[in-house]
Amino acid sequence: MSELKDAVIVGTAWPYRGGLASTNQTLARTFLAEGIRCRIVTFTLQYPSFLFPGKSQYDDAPAPEGLDIARMLNSVNPLSWIRTGLRIRKMRPDVVIVRYWIPQMSPALGTVCRIARRCGIRTVALLDNVVPHEKRPLDRLLTRYFVGSIDGFVYMSEQVRRDLRLFTKDKPALFSPHPMYTNYGPALDRGEACRALGLDAELRYTMFFGFVRDYKGLDLLFDAWAQLREKGRTQGRKLIVAGEYYSGRERYAEQIERLGLGDEVVLFDRFIPDTDVAKFFSVCDLVVQPYRRATQSGVTQVAYWFDVPMIVTDVGGLREIVPDAVTGLVVEPDAGAIAGAIARFYDEGLGEPFRRNILSYRERFTWERMTENFRALYRKISGGGHD
Structure with missing residues (x-):
């Protein structure tokens, strides 16, 4: 050897x-x-x-x-x-x-x-x-x-x-x-990042990030957000979708219109260059990966780099990387389960404890x-x- x-x-x-x-x-x-x-x-x-x-x-x-x-x-x-x-x-x-x-x-x-x-x-x-x-x-x-x-x-x-x-x-x-993706630089001041993206810093943001492909379950997230809105659980919050569509653009647009989410969703329908990644992860409280299928996801490692908690579905290897109730929440790939996890994250104030756990957990990456x-x-x- x-x-x-x-x-x-x-x-x-x-x-x-x-x-x-x-x-x-x-x-x-x-x-x-x-x-x-x-x-x-x-x-x-x-x-x-x-x-x-x-x-x-x-x-x-x-x-x-x-x-x-x-x-x-x-x-x-x-x-x-x-x-x-x-x-x-x-x-x-x-x-x-x-x-x-x-x-x-x-x-x-x-x-x-x-x-x-x-x-x-x-x-x-x-x-x-x-x-x-x-x-x-x-x-x-x-x-x-x-x-x-x-x-x-x-x-x-x-x-x-x-x-x-x-x-x-x-x-x-x-x-x-x-x-972890270490090439995106440090997190930004949240107010500065909101201004750079044209977002209202008074609102809180949940985010779907990355290329949009059918297996990633964006439709499940839209259905989940509609359920939360119907229960009055999205006041003061918006859903960001940041990434280029690789499939389903028209279908997702129709879903947004059908569910009445036009004022609830902020779309950044484009490839997100490296120079902009820190801006998005600096404004959001939570990243959701509502995947129907997966092995692992690079988005997880971007979130870890910026200390952002996650909700992931229990598919492929996502649970291995995001331990449930430690650095995020793991749920079934179901709109109701995703909606419940988002509500729990905010209701129980899980952001800060999850961020603290991320700081130690990410050393293995x-x-x-x-x-x-x-x-x-x-x-x-x-x-x-x-x-």
Whole structure:
């Protein structure tokens, strides 16, 4: 066995935007700070435009300083997969760390890893999901191809581990919870943040944050808020929805109108850039994740960074990260249960005790803990042969 000294991360990074890119870049910075050489290989084409559900895949911000990011991989061009694999072989890293989130990337990522492994480079996957939230034909076949190219896995929830064991029973895998997003800076003065967003600082805010997709259950939250309003429980409060719609825009607009929530909901229907994230989390009392399905959620780790309590549904690995009645409340994915939890949060004054608990609980979500897990997994796989 040997110590990890040189890593290449393959996955989303600048000029692409979003949580995957932010996570990969922060992981690389943490390795570098620990004296481990780390480079990032990202895409020349990530998604063809007609397959991308949002308005833009790209970040308007300048390239991050201090990171070696090379654009090599075209997700739909097999010649690019081969070229990328061969170029990584020439780099001779100890390990290739691949960020895996959807089966559609399996042919590209799996081919790169297979080529790298032929000269003894170890391959590790950081798993957001194994079984996707939104299933498509060939998912299992594609995932099996990718899993076959990997020596070891880092998973971020027990649900992901259970899904992984559907494809491999014996390959090494270590649990490492999603670290906090530390790249958004500190919280702001609440009044300042309200002014920046055009919000009334006299009101209190509950928030849904992130890309809007059907499995995230925003409709359940709207139904819950309507129930609270009918009971007179939303006076002095509003619901913020901050994030770009990836599905269902018209349906949600119709629901808001049908439930009469036009004056109750503040919509920020756009991608929220990194520079604005602190503003949103500085104005809200509570973040609600009313998901119907989940493995883990990066939104949870943003909330922890800003010390914001949460209500999450008891699906996937959310309960693992948000212990019930400690840093938030865990409920069934049901509008009535969500409404009851929101009412309880305010009625019982749970904000302050939950925030105090967050300050100690979040210590387990450091980036250094994740890099140590990668080093431990590398030590485990570096002495053995390939499957």
